[in-house]
Amino acid sequence: MKRNLRSLITLSMIAGSLVLTSCGDSKKDKKDSSTHDGHEMHQEAEGMDHTKETEKSMVEFKNDTVEQAYKHYLSIKTALVESDHVAVKEAAGKLVDVYGEKARTNEIALRAKRFLDVSNIEEQRDIFSSLTKAMEPVLKEAISSGKIYKQFCPMAFGGRGDYWYSDSEQIRNPYFGDKMLKCGRVEETIM
Template sequence: MMKSKLKSSIVLSMLAGSLVLTSCGDNKKEKDDASDPMQHEMHQEAEDMDHAKETEKSMVEFKNDTIQEVYKQYLTMKDALVKSDHVGVQEAADKIVAAYGEAAKDNGIALRAKRFSDVSNIHEQRDIFSSLTKALEPVLKEAISDGKIYKQYCPMAFGGKGDYWYSDSEQIRNPYFGDKMLKCGRVEETIM
């Protein structure tokens, strides 16, 4: 009886330990990479090249040019958030507004994109990005004509509430945490 309880405790401990190791937080490999900045940069460059190759292969087409441009700028914004580049986020947001032209004043997506203009705090930008993502979902689903969009999810975003974003690649590049938890997330849905 005692041996059975001991075995159960050991199994439960091992299970709990494996869950901790597979969570979205930093793992040992990432910590090892961070200890040598040059090695981290080379590793990051290789990942960026892989992402660029994968992005080239997964071009998405939409039924109209406006949504095509909006999605392109959304991806640029997502990538800028991954790099914590607040200026790049603002530039992409301005291009989203410009894509709607005169209709921008009455368009929910353009109105959300306009909110980036005066915000340089990356955390506030990530908040607005969440709102923009929610507004884009029905538009993307309705307008896609060819290719795939990956709806991705991070359970750790916004204090554990979790949140979504869209990508043209299955590869996870988390816009809510950037390099702190670059690969935290999973593909929740594939939109075709």
């Protein structure tokens, strides 16, 4: 009996610690942020207005193509945050157009084209993950001033976690939208 009680208590403590360190959408937790592995984690507080403007980093790039690509990437991210599959397609089309004739061979444009045939928001979020991976070397090589925030959500894709880029330190999670709007942390600042 004592062993069963001890096992039950141990399991309860483990489950409790998992709940506290994840970014679950708890209605009882009105705290705006918590700590996870030494990094700041954000969570949406109930009733908060997440449409208000945040301070955005003004970024300049060494060439106009990358600047335009980043602008449309951010539009895709914002549309995913808002779970607007139509706006995702529109922004992706503009991203493809940035590359013109090179769109047939450019990794970013090829990944952006995949959005054009998909209306399911979850499939679009999958494509966004792939697009983010293609953007990384381009952004790091072409930035000339300003900051880009590489952000991470540990809960994305069944706990595998994934990244995205933002022009603001404020977390707006494209992988969950309103479900876990502020779930994530800044992993790196690219300057």
